[in-house]
Amino acid sequence: MVNTILGRKLGMTQVWDENDNVVPVTVIQAGPCTVSQVKTKATDGYDAVQIGFGGISAKHVNKPMAGHFAKAGVEPMKFLREVRVENGEEHKCGEVVTVADFSDVKSVDVIGTSKGKGFQGTVKRWNFSRGPMTHGCRNQRKPGSIGQCAYPARVRKGLHMYGHMGNERVTVKNLKLVRVDAEQNLMLVKGAVPGGKNGLVQVRMA
Numbered sequence: 641m642v643n644t645i646l647g648r649k650l651g652m653t654q655v656w657d658e659n660d661n662v663v664p665v666t667v668i669q670a671g672p673c674t675v676s677q678v679k680t681k682a683t684d685g686y687d688a689v690q691i692g693f694g695g696i697s698a699k700h701v702n703k704p705m706a707g708h709f710a711k712a713g714v715e716p717m718k719f720l721r722e723v724r725v726e727n728g729e730e731h732k733c734g735e736v737v738t739v740a741d742f743s744d745v746k747s748v749d750v751i752g753t754s755k756g757k758g759f760q761g762t763v764k765r766w767n768f769s770r771g772p773m774t775h776g777c778r779n780q781r782k783p784g785s786i787g788q789c790a791y792p793a794r795v796r797k798g799l800h801m802y803g804h805m806g807n808e809r810v811t812v813k814n815l816k817l818v819r820v821d822a823e824q825n826l827m828l829v830k831g832a833v834p835g836g837k838n839g840l841v842q843v844r845m846a
Contacts, residue, residue: 642737643845644723645670646693647827649752651837655818655828665818665828668750670742670843672825675735676712676720680728687728691737692717693840719840740822745845748827749813752834752841756807766800810834814846 647670654664677690696718701709709716712733725731742748762768762783771779783802787795816830833841 641741642673642675642689642691642723642725642731642735644691644721645737645739645742645843646673646691646719646721647671647825647841647843648694649833649835649837649839649841650826652832657818663818663830664832665830666833668827668829668833668841668843669825670827671736671738673737674714674717675731675733675737676709676714676717678728678731678733679722686724687726688722688724689728689731689735690720690722692720694718721842738822739820739825739827742817742827742843742845743820743822745817747814747846748817748829749811749844749846750815750829750833750841751809751811751844752839754806754808754810754834755836757805759803760805761802762800765802765805768800 647668650667650669652664652666654662657663671693673691673693675689676692679686679688679690681687692714694717696716698706698716701716706716714734757764761781763770763781768783770781771777773780786799786801787793812831812833815833817827818830819828820826827843829843835841
């Protein structure tokens, strides 16, 4: 069984549970995802399947990928991801993964790319404290001292400093799967998931 499905983050809303409590949820349009390649230990050394999501015009597919899809006998897809499986020989190209496969799942892990925030300082990026705001202090949002005097007389590796923030792979684990709508290919996940609207996410059975 393939335990991962690809989808798009549509946005957030709220629903009511059986006890009339308001539950904030993220709506994900997931699948259907088609298997475009099967890898086994005999051919590749490990078991995995490649699943695709999102339609794409044939004129926007280069020749190597067009041959890849033609060999698998599937329509071209925009996004491809590889998912590990227990036994690759049980799967074949053309299989479809839908949200109906997640109907009995209670919690999921959601993987996405976080929103990019550009070049940021230490206060915003690492929650550093600012300096005094009064008595003539001019060091409000500067990082301060970054090294020692004599030993080791260098800046230690991994020191939190200013730099690029966001736009990186983020995994949020054990989110409650509130509802699955098989007709509209929708999944309602409690809480927030990484990325902006229409961003690509992977939903994995926890």
